[in-house]
Amino acid sequence: MKTLKLILITLLVATVFSCQETTSEESVVSEPVAEIQNDIEKVEPPHWWTGFKNQKLQLLVKHPNIGSAIPKINYSGVSIVEVHKADSPNYLFLDLEISELAKSGQFNIRFQLEDASELIQTYELKSREKPAEDYIGFDSSDAIYLITPDRFANANPKNDEVEGLLQQGIDRTDGYARHGGDLEGITNHLDYIENLGFTAVWPCPVLINDMPSGSYHGYAMTDFYKVDPRFGTLKDYKELANNLRTRDMKLIMDQVANHCGLEHWWMKDLPFKDWVNYQELYEENKDNWDWKTTKTSNHRRTTNQDPYASKNDYLEMADGWFVSSMPDLNQRNPFMANYITQNSIWWIETLGLGGIRQDTYPYPDKAFMSNWAGAIMSEYPNFSIVGEEWSYNPLLIGYWQEGHENIDKYDSNLKSSMDFAMQKNISDALNEEESWDKGLVKMYEGLANDFAYTSPKDIMAFTDNHDMSRVFTQLKGDVVNTKMAMSYLLIMPRIPQIYYGTEILMDDFDNPGDHGLIRTDFPGGWQGDSVNAFTGEGLSDNQKDMQKFLTKMLNYRKTSDAIHDGKTMHFAPQDGVYVMARISDNETVVHIINKNEEEQELELSRFEELGLSGKTLTNIISKETLIWNTSMTLDEKGSTILTTKTQ
Structure with missing residues (x-):
């Protein structure tokens, strides 16, 4: 008996010590998911991945009265660290920890309600398709083709109109209506883009803009996780990315951290009282909202650097709405900050991106923008981000580039900013009569300002884009001057970006600077077009010559160390x-x-x-x-x- 008792005691002690040495993750038995359940109205991000350096994930959960629910997760390697209630009762924010032990798979998030009933949402963790180091961004070896998707090519007329969206109809005679171009239209013409000599494609945003007007341009997102169905589907977006990758080309995503569209789904039920800037003022004046008369905005971006700027001027710039239809997001709200950062990472992983172009870079909270870029570059050390700083002052352009020695010690973590200064210098230099301080000296002295940049070759340069007169218009229809502008752009130490149609001398002569005209349909992108720039049919001799010129320049550039x-x-x-x-x-x-x-x-x-x-x-x-x-x-x-x- 004594021997038997001794054996039992020994086994008991061993069991106790074994349990103490087991980690909490190892002790969790994952709940099997018999079938996918989607009881919750919205969970974002809609799925995530294992294996990130940053193991934290914050879920936005939206559902009527979900704020009073108690969430539970029973999945090995995944734990709820903290639960946050919002000001609206229809939101919860869940802080999750996803450890290195977590495996890809599906699990249920159970929400226990006050009446003891339960809502269940199945969530998925995916395996990452490639290591973070393999996400290679754009650099000075690339040449980028910028496209306004609605105006490039209409491959699928069936998605031109989508029932239930606020803006209906196609009208190619109206520069501000939708014209029908789509993602498939870009994919179908990648041979053309590649043969021209481009190595990367930057489409303007293709996320849904369910706005009553002007929805074609893409910069008023109404859902940051949904492709606009008039451009296609997420599958179409992935196919574009995959097709580019098979050609050793890159997809650059145009993202917007500063604002959303006024019809964004959360504007009908904002989670916090400070989710967007000037929120109280907006909610008091919803029925008669006019951003201009409320004086909540200015465009003095220099307040980011100006040592003498008043706090009032800075806040009006940073917090003011860009336009009346685009609510300004408050990145100082930590939940909004997490939302934007996670959304960017979600798209990098989903599409295997080769870079991000961030719209209106100086307008959001600049501390947030540093953290946002830093979070991305920490996860993807070889990635690239370019920020739009519409300034003709190299000091302002240089301020935003990573590593610049700023007097306020600000480091943006941003690899590249946009060279509006050189764009203007090129246009002025070729238009002006030569003298000691005019003409080509503008180019020369513009390039001499490269001492202001940490890394000049990582700055993105261009002669025009979707927001300004086309270069052929700027240069007054002079073909030779346009060739000189393009050759200089492609040889100087920069990352060159060229707007679609420059290769065929597209212009906006009828109304210079008009956005609808700048973003003219690419000839041949629509069935029945009398001119087809993809095949050359109907092009003038000058247009064909410009195509050949740029093709030779771009293809030589591809292999030039x-x-x-x-x-x-x-x-x-x-x-x-x-x-x-x-x-x-x-x-x-x-x-x-x-x-x-x-x-x-x-x-x-x-x-x-x-x-x-x-x-x-x-x-x-x-x-x-x-x-x-x-x-x-x-x-x-x-x-x-x-x-x-x-x-």
Whole structure:
């Protein structure tokens, strides 16, 4: 008996110690999910993934009177850390911890209500499709094609109108109506985009804009997790991303952290009293809301940097609504901050993105924007984000780039900002008559301002975009000037972005700057178009020539180490001629802009430090060769682009 008791005591002690050494996650037995249950109106993010560096996840739960419910999860590796009630009784926010022990799979979140009844929502954790390091962003080796999806190509007329949405109808004669372009239209023409020489595609936003008017442009989202059905489905969006990936091309997503659309689903029942800025004022004046008369906005973005700015001016800029129909999101609310950041990560994983373009970058709370970009770059160290800073002042552009030594110690965690300054310099330089302080010197001195940037080659440059007159219009319909602008853009140390249709000289001459006209339909994107730019049918000689010019430039650029990463050297313009070179160990590319209508003799001794004397150079466009000797004859106005590489 004594022996038996001793054995039993030993087993009991061993069991106790074994239980003490078991972690809480290991002791949880996951509840099997027999069938998917969706009792809850909305849970966002709609699913998540295992294996993130940041193991925290905050769920937004919306359902009538869900605020009084007690949630429970029984799934190994997943635990509820904290539950937050909102000001509205129809929301709960759940802080989850997803440990490294969590496996992909489905589990139930049970919500016990006050009357002892229960609501059940099945949630899914997915396995990540590739390591975080494999999310490679865009850089100076890329060339980006910017598209307004509604105006590019209509592959599926069946989704032109969707019952139940506020804006109905297609009217291609109205620049502010919907025209029917869709995601499938982009996917179907990737051969065209790739053959032009582009390596990345940036479509303007395609998330749903269920707004009564102007819904085509995409910047007034009414659901941050839903593709606009007039553009297609999430499957269509994924197919575009996958098709780009198979071509070794990248998809850049246009995101908006600053605002949403006035018809966003949460505007009918805001979770907190400070979910959007000027919320109290808006709710008091819903029936007669006018952002202008309430004086809640200004566009003085310099208040982000201005050491003398009043607090009032800063808050009006940061908190004011961008326009009356776009509520300004309050990123100082921690739940809103989490929502926006998680939404960005959700789309990176869902689409396998190659970058994010963040709209209206200086307008949100700048501390939040640093945290937002930092959270993304921490998870995806090789990723890229570019922020829109519409400023012609390099000091402001440089302020937002990661690593810039700002006097206020602000670090944005943002790899790239947008070079509106160089856009204006290029346009001015080619339009102006030459003098000591006008003309090409604008380009030269614009590039000289690169000392203001932490990494000039990571700045995104462009000659136009979806918000400004097309470059051909800016340059007054001058084809040669347009070619010079584009060649300079593609050779300077930047990430170049080109707007769809630039390759066929699309313009907005009839009403310069009009957004509806800037975003004109791409010819050939609609059945029955008399002109088809995809095939060349019906294009003028100038349009065909511009297509060929850009195709040669872009495809040469793809393999040019000198353009991607080389040293830059340029020489002050003289007599209407400006010379810039890009230099690497195995290649030198020389770009010569000549604004003279008559023949010009260029003495080459001035450029001796390029080390080209006696070398054979090839013209990238004409394929003609020359020996760099004492002088060069420039026969006509235009660009000459030479390379030491044997082609």
